[in-house]
Amino acid sequence: xxxxxxxxxxxxxxxxxxxxxxxxxxxxxxxxxxxxxxxxxxxxxxxxxxxxxxxxxxxxxxxxxxxxxxxxxxxxxxxxxxxxxxxxxxxxxxxxxxxxxxxxxxxxxxxxxxxxxxxxxxxxxxxxxxxxxxxxxxxxxxxxxxxxxxxxxxxxxxxxxxxxxxxxxx
Amino acid sequence: xxxxxxxxxxxxxxxxxxxxxxxxxxxxxxxxxxxxxxxxxxxxxxxxxxxxxxxxxxxxxxxxxxxxxxxxxxxxxxxxxxxxxxxxxxxxxxxxxxxxxxxxxxxxxxxxxxxxxxxxxxxxxxxxxxxxxxxxxxxxxxxxxxxxxxxxxxxxxxxxxxxxxxxxxxxxxxxxxxxxxxxxxxxxxxxxxxxxxxxxxxxxxxxxxxxxxxxxxxxxxxxxxxxxxxxxxxxxxxxxxxxxxxxxxxxxxxxxxxxxxxxxxxxxxxxxxxxxxxxxxxxxxxxxxxxxxxxxxxxxxxxxxxxxxxxxxxxxxxxxxxxxxxxxxxxxxxxxxxxxxxxxxxxxxxxxxxxxxxxxxxxxxxxxxxxxxxxxxxxxxxxxxxxxxxxxxxxxxxxxxxxxxxxxxxxxxxxxxxxxxxxxxxxxxxxxxxxxxxxxxxxxxxxxxxxxxxxxxxxxxxxxxxxxxxxxxxxxxxxxxxxxxxxxxxxxxxxxxxxxxxxxxxxxxxxxxxxxxxxxxxxxxxxxxxxxxxxxxxxxxxxxxxxxxxxxxxxxxxxxxxxxxxxxxxxxxxxxxxxxxxxxxxxxxxxxxxxxxxxxxxxxxxxxxxxxxxxxxxxxxxxxxxxxxxxxxxxxxxxxxxxxxxxxxxxxxxxxxxxxxxxxxxxxxxxxxxxxxxxxxxxxxxxxxxxxxxxxxxxxxxxxx
Numbered sequence: 001x002x003x004x005x006x007x008x009x010x011x012x013x014x015x016x017x018x019x020x021x022x023x024x025x026x027x028x029x030x031x032x033x034x035x036x037x038x039x040x041x042x043x044x045x046x047x048x049x050x051x052x053x054x055x056x057x058x059x060x061x062x063x064x065x066x067x068x069x070x071x072x073x074x075x076x077x078x079x080x081x082x083x084x085x086x087x088x089x090x091x092x093x094x095x096x097x098x099x100x101x102x103x104x105x106x107x108x109x110x111x112x113x114x115x116x117x118x119x120x121x122x123x124x125x126x127x128x129x130x131x132x133x134x135x136x137x138x139x140x141x142x143x144x145x146x147x148x149x150x151x152x153x154x155x156x157x158x159x160x161x162x163x164x165x166x167x168x169x170x
Numbered sequence: 171x172x173x174x175x176x177x178x179x180x181x182x183x184x185x186x187x188x189x190x191x192x193x194x195x196x197x198x199x200x201x202x203x204x205x206x207x208x209x210x211x212x213x214x215x216x217x218x219x220x221x222x223x224x225x226x227x228x229x230x231x232x233x234x235x236x237x238x239x240x241x242x243x244x245x246x247x248x249x250x251x252x253x254x255x256x257x258x259x260x261x262x263x264x265x266x267x268x269x270x271x272x273x274x275x276x277x278x279x280x281x282x283x284x285x286x287x288x289x290x291x292x293x294x295x296x297x298x299x300x301x302x303x304x305x306x307x308x309x310x311x312x313x314x315x316x317x318x319x320x321x322x323x324x325x326x327x328x329x330x331x332x333x334x335x336x337x338x339x340x341x342x343x344x345x346x347x348x349x350x351x352x353x354x355x356x357x358x359x360x361x362x363x364x365x366x367x368x369x370x371x372x373x374x375x376x377x378x379x380x381x382x383x384x385x386x387x388x389x390x391x392x393x394x395x396x397x398x399x400x401x402x403x404x405x406x407x408x409x410x411x412x413x414x415x416x417x418x419x420x421x422x423x424x425x426x427x428x429x430x431x432x433x434x435x436x437x438x439x440x441x442x443x444x445x446x447x448x449x450x451x452x453x454x455x456x457x458x459x460x461x462x463x464x465x466x467x468x469x470x471x472x473x474x475x476x477x478x479x480x481x482x483x484x485x486x487x488x489x490x491x492x493x494x495x496x497x498x499x500x501x502x503x504x505x506x507x508x509x510x511x512x513x514x515x516x517x518x519x520x521x522x523x524x525x526x527x528x529x530x531x532x533x534x535x536x537x538x539x540x541x542x543x544x545x546x547x548x549x550x551x552x553x554x555x556x557x558x559x560x561x562x563x564x565x566x567x568x569x570x571x572x573x574x575x576x577x578x579x580x581x582x583x584x585x586x587x588x589x590x591x592x593x594x595x596x597x598x599x600x601x602x603x604x605x606x607x608x609x610x611x612x613x614x615x616x617x618x619x620x621x622x623x624x625x626x627x628x629x630x631x632x633x634x635x636x637x638x639x640x641x642x643x644x645x646x647x648x649x650x651x652x653x654x655x656x657x658x659x660x661x662x663x664x665x666x667x668x669x670x671x672x673x674x675x676x677x678x679x680x681x682x683x684x685x686x687x688x689x690x691x692x693x694x695x696x697x698x699x700x701x702x703x704x705x706x707x708x709x710x711x712x713x714x715x716x717x718x719x720x721x722x723x724x725x726x727x728x729x730x731x732x733x734x735x736x737x738x739x740x741x742x743x744x745x746x747x748x749x750x751x752x753x754x755x756x757x758x759x760x761x762x763x764x765x766x767x768x769x770x771x772x773x774x775x776x777x778x779x780x781x782x783x784x785x786x787x788x789x790x791x792x793x794x795x796x797x798x799x800x801x802x803x804x805x806x807x808x809x810x811x812x813x814x815x816x817x818x819x820x821x822x823x824x825x826x827x828x829x830x831x832x833x834x835x836x837x838x839x840x841x842x843x844x845x846x847x848x849x850x851x852x853x854x855x856x857x858x859x860x861x862x863x864x865x866x867x868x869x870x871x872x873x874x875x
Contacts, residue, residue, distance in 0.1 A: 050850075051851075052741065052742075052843075052850060052851040052852065052853065053741060053789070054834075054837055054840075054853070055786070055787035055788055055789070055837065055839065055840070055853075056786075056787070056788065056838065056839075056863075057837065063851075064830070064834065064843060064851050065851060066845045066849055066850065066851050069828075069845065070828065070832065070833065071828045071829070071830055071832070071833060071834065071845075071851055072833050072834075073833055073834040104832075106832070106833050107833045108833060108834075163834070163835055
C-alpha cells in the first residue's frame with residue numbers, strides 16, 4: 001500500500017519536472033527595473049497610441065483603444081505599481097496581455113517603457129519576492145530571478161489584470 | 171459503409187423540439203374548444219416526424235413512446251375518437267415527457283424512465299380505455315356519432331363516476347376494496363373496471379401490496395354524500411375522484427359532443443395521477459390537473475431558453491434580399507474597379523456616383539443583415555398559452571390569454587433576455603391580478619378574466635404590454651406597505667405613477683400571501699433591472715378594480731444604434747438618438763441656479779436640470795473662460811427631461827455597439843463603446859446612468875441636502 005503511493009508520488013514529481021523545468025518570459029523595463037511576464041500570456045506588442053479616456057476610474061487605467069474591432073483597456077504599469085509616471089514617447093510600448101477570467105479570455109494592454117528580451121528561466125531558480133512590508137505591494141509579483149547578473153521581477157499576469165472594483169463614487 | 175449519424179443529431183433534435191412546440195401549441199388550441207381538423211393534423215405530423223426521426227437514429231424508446239401518441243392522434247384525426255379534455259391533458263403531459271426524453275438524450279443524460287412509464291401507461295389507458303366505446307363507431311360518419319351520443323345519453327341516467335386508485339399499502343390498513351364495492355352496489359346499478367397496468371413483474375410482486383386501480387360507475391339516485399361516506403374509510407389511503415354523470419343534451423351538435431368531457435375518460439387522468447404515487451415519485455397530485463405540470467412547464471421554459479442561442483431559423487425571403495444586395499455590391503465594386511484602373515478627371519462624376527451607390531448598398535446590406543437577427547416576438551409569446559393554461563388550472567381561475575402582434579420583430583438578443591421578466595410579470599397577473607371567478611362575478615365582471623399580451627413597434631422601440639382586467643393595484647395599500655417597511659417617508663405625497671413605482675422596490679410585496687406561483691424567484695426589482703439592462707424601461711398603469719397595464723419599452727436591437735456624437739473637451743461621446751428630444755444653444759444668462767449647485771434652464775415654460783458632462787466625467791473644458799458656452803442636449807429619461815451640457819454637436823452616426831465589459835468593466839453612465847470612422851473609440855452614453863451619476867455627485871458635494 002505504502003509502496004504504491006510512493007510510486008505515484010514519484011510519477012507526479014517526474015511529471016512536474018518535465019512540465020515546469022523551464023519557461024519563457026518576455027522582459028521589459030520600467031525605469032531601471034526589469035520585469036518579466038509569461039510569454040504565453042502575451043498577445044502582441046504595440047507602440048503607444050492615444051486612448052479614449054474612461055471617466056471615473058482609477059488613475060492608472062488610462063482608457064480604451066480599438067484593437068482590430070474590439071475595445072481593449074490600457075493600464076499604465078508604472079502607475080499601477082506606484083512608480084513615478086513619465087510622459088509617453090515614441091518609444092513607449094504597449095504589451096497586450098491575455099488572461100482567462102471566468103472561462104472568458106480578457107485582453108488588456110499594459111504600458112511599459114520598453115521591451116527588452118525573451119528570457120528562458122529555470123523554475124527552480126525563481127526566488128520568492130521578499131516581504132517589503134507596507135512599502136511595496138508585492139501581490140502581483142510571482143518571484144525574482146537573476147539573468148546575467150540582472151534582477152528580473154516576474155509578474156503574475158492573472159493578478160495584474162484583475163481589475164479592482166471601483167468604490168462607490170460617494 | 172457506415173455513415174456517422176451523430177453529425178445529424180443536432181438537426182434532428184432541433185426538428186424534434188420544433189415539432190414538440192408545434193404539437194404543444196396545437197394541443198392548447200384544442201384545449202380552448204376550438205377543434206379544427208387542420209390543428210389535429212399539425213399535431214399528428216409533429217408526432218409522426220419525431221417518431222420517424224428517432225427510429226432512424228436508433229432512439230427506440232422515443233420512437234416507441236411517440237408511436238403510442240401517434241396512434242391516439244391518428245384515431246382523433248380520423249374522427250374515430252372524440253377529442254376530450256383528459257385526452258388532451260394526457261397528450262400535453264406526454265409532450266413534456268417526450269421533450270424531457272429528448273433533452274436527456276441530447277445531453278447524454280439518463281432518461282427518466284419512471285416518468286416515461288407513467289405517461290406511456292396513461293396513453294395506453296387512454297387508447298384502450300375508450301377504444302371499447304369507439305370501435306363500433308369506427309366507420310361511422312358524424313351523424314351516426316350524434317345518434318350514438320344520444321343513445322348514450324338516454325342510457326346514462328344520473329349517477330356517479332368514480333376513479334379509485336388505492337395506494338400500495340391499502341390492504342395493510344385492513345381495508346378491502348371488494349367490501350367498498352359491495353357497499354357501492356347497494357346504492358344502485360354499478361359497473362366496475364379494473365386497471366391492471368401497474369402490476370409489476372411476477373418476480374417483483376409483493377402480495378401485500380395493492381397494485382390495482384378501479385373505475386366505477388354508479389347509476390341511480392344516490393347522493394355525493396352517500397358515496398363519500400363509503401370512501402371515508404379509505405380516505406388518505408387512496409386517490410379517488412368522483413364526477414357526476416350528467417344526462418346529455420339530446421340533439422347535440424357534433425362539436426358540442428366533442429367538447430363535453432367524456433366521463434368514461436376522466437378516470438384515466440386520475441389513474442395517471444396516482445401512478446406517480448405508486449411509483450414512489452415525490453409528486454403529490456392534488457386536483458384533476460397534476461401539480462407537476464406547472465413545474466414541468468417552467469422547466470421547459472428554462473430548457474428552451476438555454477437552447478435558443480445555438481441557431482436561428484431565418485425566413486428565406488430575408489436571405490434572398492441579402493443575396494440580392496450582395497450582388498449589387500459586387501457589381502458596384504467591379505464598376506468602381508474599372509473606373510479606378512485608368513482614372514482621369516472626366517470620370518469624376520462616375521466615381522462619385524459609384525461611391526454613392528456603394529454607400530447605399532452598404533446601408534441596405536447592414537439593414538438586411540440586422541433583419542436576419544430579428545425574430546418575431548412569437549418566439550417568446552408562444553410559450554405563454556401553456557403557462558397560463560397550467561397555472562390558471564392550478565389556481566382554479568378562468569383566464570383567457572390573448573396574444574396581439576406576435577409577428578412583431580425584435581432582435582434575437584432581446585428575445586432571449588426578455589423571457590424571464592415576462593414570465594414573472596404574467597405569473598404576477600395570473601396570481602395577484604385576476605380574481606377568483608366568484609369574486610369577479612361579485613364585482614360585476616365577466617367570469618373569465620382576460621390577460622392580453624401585446625407587442626408593437628413605436629419609434630425605435632418595441633413595446634410589450636401585459637394588460638389584465640383584474641383587481642388592479644391598490645395605491646394606498648402600496649404606500650402604507652412602503653411606509654411600514656421604511657422604504658418611504660411617512661409624510662411623502664405620491665402621485666399614482668410614483669406609487670406604482672414602489673412595486674419595483676426590493677422587499678415590497680402587496681400580496682397578502684406568498685404562493686408558489688409568485689412570490690418566489692425574481693422580484694419586480696429584478697424584472698426592472700433586467701429590462702433596464704436591455705436598455706429599456708417598464709411602466710405601470712393601474713386602476714383599482716379595473717385592471718393593470720404593464721408596458722415594457724425595449725430597443726429594437728442591441729447591436730446598432732443611431733447616435734448623435736458630441737464633443738466634450740477633447741473627448742467624443744455618442745448620445746443615443748432615441749433619447750434626444752432636442753438640442754439648444756446656450757449662453758450663461760439663461761442658466762439659473764438652485765441653492766448655488768443645481769443648475770437649470772428654462773425650455774418653453776419648463777425648468778430642466780442641467781448635467782455638465784465635463785464635471786461628471788472629469789473632462790477638462792477646451793476653453794475655461796467660456797465654460798458656459800456650449801450646447802444643451804435635452805434628453806428624456808422615463809418621462810423626465812434633463813439637459814446634457816456639451817461643448818459641441820458633431821453629427822449623427824449609426825454606430826455599432828461594442829461591449830466595454832468584454833475586456834474591461836461596466837462604467838456608470840456609459841452603456842458601451844463604438845469605433846468611429848477614424849478608428850478611435852467613443853463611449854456611448856447611458857442617460858439613466860448619467861442622471862444617477864449626477865445625483866450622486868450633487869448629494870456628495872452637498873451632504874446637507
